[in-house]
Amino acid sequence: MLTEIRIDSLGVISAATAQFHAGLTCLTGETGAGKTMVVTSLHLLGGARSDAGRVRRGAQRAVVEGRFTVEEVHESARDEVAKVLESSGAQRDDDGSIIAVRTVGGDGRSRAHLGGRSVPAAVLSDFTAPLLTVHGQNDQLRLQRPDQQLAALDQFAGESVANLLRRYRLARRTWLDARTELLERTARSRELALEADRLKHSLDEIDSLAPQAGEDERIVEEVRRLSDLDSLRESATAAHDALAGPADAPGEGSGALDLLGAARSRLDSSDDRALSELSPRLGEAIAVVVDLTTELSSYLSDLPSDPGALDSLLNRQAELKTLTRKYAPDIDGVLAWAQDARSRLDSLDVSDEALAKLAAEVESAAEQVRETARKLTVARTKAARKLSAAVSSELGGLAMGRAKLEVQVRTMLAAAQDSAPIAVDGTELHAGSSGVDEAEFRLSAHSGAQSLPLSKSASGGELSRVMLALEVVLAGSDHGSTMVFDEVDAGVGGRAAVEIGRRLARLARTHQVIVVTHLPQVAAFADTHLVVDKVDDGKGVNSGVRTLTSEERVVELARMLAGLDDTETGRAHAEELLATANAEKDSDSAGVAGASAAAG
DSSP: OEEEEEEEEETTEEEEEEEOOSSEEEEEESTTSSHHHHHHHHHHHTTOOOOGGGBOTTOSEEEEEEEEOOTTSOHHHHHHHHHHHHHHTOOOOTTSOEEEEEEEETTSOEEEEETTEEEOHHHHHHHHTTTEEEEOHHHHHHTTSHHHHHHHHHHHHTHHHHHHHHHHHHHHHHHHHHHHHHHHHHHTHHHHHHHHHHHHHHHHHHHHHOOOTTHHHHHHHHHHHHHTHHHHHHHHHHHHHHHHOOTTSOSTTSSHHHHHHHHHHHHHHOOOHHHHTTHHHHHHHHHHHHHHHHHHHHHHHHSOOOTTHHHHHHHHHHHHHHHHHHTOSSHHHHHHHHHHHHHHHHTTOOSHHHHHHHHHHHHHHHHHHHHHHHHHHHHHHHHHHHHHHHHHHHHHTTTOTTOEEEEEEEEOBOOTTOSSEEEETTEEEEOBTTBSEEEEEEEESSTTOOOEEHHHHOOHHHHHHHHHHHHHHHGGGOOOSEEEEESTTTTOOHHHHHHHHHHHHHHTTTSEEEEEOSOHHHHTTOSEEEEEEEEEOSSOEEEEEEEOOHHHHHHHHHHHTTSOTTSHHHHHHHHHHHHHHHHHHHHHHHHHHHHHHHHO
């Protein structure tokens, strides 16, 4: 829920703060006072594009700050908000509320902050999406678009359509991927066959040499050793002879082992305790020398005795270099290339058997799409009948008693240039991301009148009422806690205006509703009445927002009644209007309470 908004230097508003509460809040004021700037500020908090032209003249930037609470919204909405806060690092305020800020500079650049952290504007959009829905005149125009009408129908249908839509989209993605692969293999069979031959030739070349991981590095090291073979053998032999004695000059005392052994014997034969205690240390030295002698012997035996070993290694090195010149800088890279090549080769199979197998997979996936699309159409058609009846009933309460909204669901035929049509029951249909259906809202203004698309049949006032009726019907499936209506009563008057106020008050029982209105019949239903005042001090126009007291509210309603605020007649009319609205709200509340008790 939106609890507070602060606006600085936005349009005609120099500085203003407004408090919002649960229920219905109406915002009124003279034309040009800046009511639209309040809606604009909410759009900015919702991540809308910034416009430098909205910055107040003479100011460097405009700032909008909103405070939100989430305790009142559905659990799913709270979960969405929590995810956004966690991913952005935003923090809640001490009272648990979250502050969102949008700044627009005079150069058009904007900055966004959420919970004290700088974030992209898109994050603000993600944050406010489950909390705030703003309906303006542009939204009424969007209601005429087929995609928006289908989205409204799906929202009304709820999970019965949402689950099928998820299954359809998954099946469609599988089908499109397989279909694309089949088309590519078929259209490029000759090119792919040549590529497959090249890959096979390269893999045969690599497999014939059978390189091992790291083999090129090991060969380099081995070649280095063999190049110094004589000096290595000489050094190892001399070290071995020094320890064990030369093999061609046997005899005691010729090696370190003999000398150490003799020294130990001398110590062991001594009666002196100090000398005897040194004997174990000589034993340790003898053990170390024996180990070294053994390792040197092993090293010498491992040295190649074949004079052609170096030539063999050089030849192998040359063979491996033919691979590293073609495929990768080293043998490990060559092996990785070969692995990728084998995977690619598997996908390049253009044999008749492979194409037939892939075609079968495409058809199987297409059948899943067809089956899910049929179920989706049935579910939407069923929901369309219910939506038509519900909205038509609401229109009856909005002074359009004989009007009827008809929601039609029909399948979309594939166009000649359709890139991915699908045959359903013998008809080629367009398989879009939302199914094979399109929805059309048609309105018949009175009994016997021909139903026509909204774009052709509804006036501005009628379109406003259709949108409001639709919002009231969708309120149960809408997860937003705050709904904002800008001039939803445009082109409406008389009893229709009273009914719009009544419907908004009814909607406000489950949602926080904020309405910008110019009709006193609507404003009379407000639980909280805000007014935008415009003051011209000769230096410029400045507007502010304030909450009206009961007496001030009577004066404002009288002003809205054709400027009768300074007459007793106007005030009496305003008081009567308020009394009527309160009675209507009490009656509706009693009806709801009675229905709840009966249900219980």
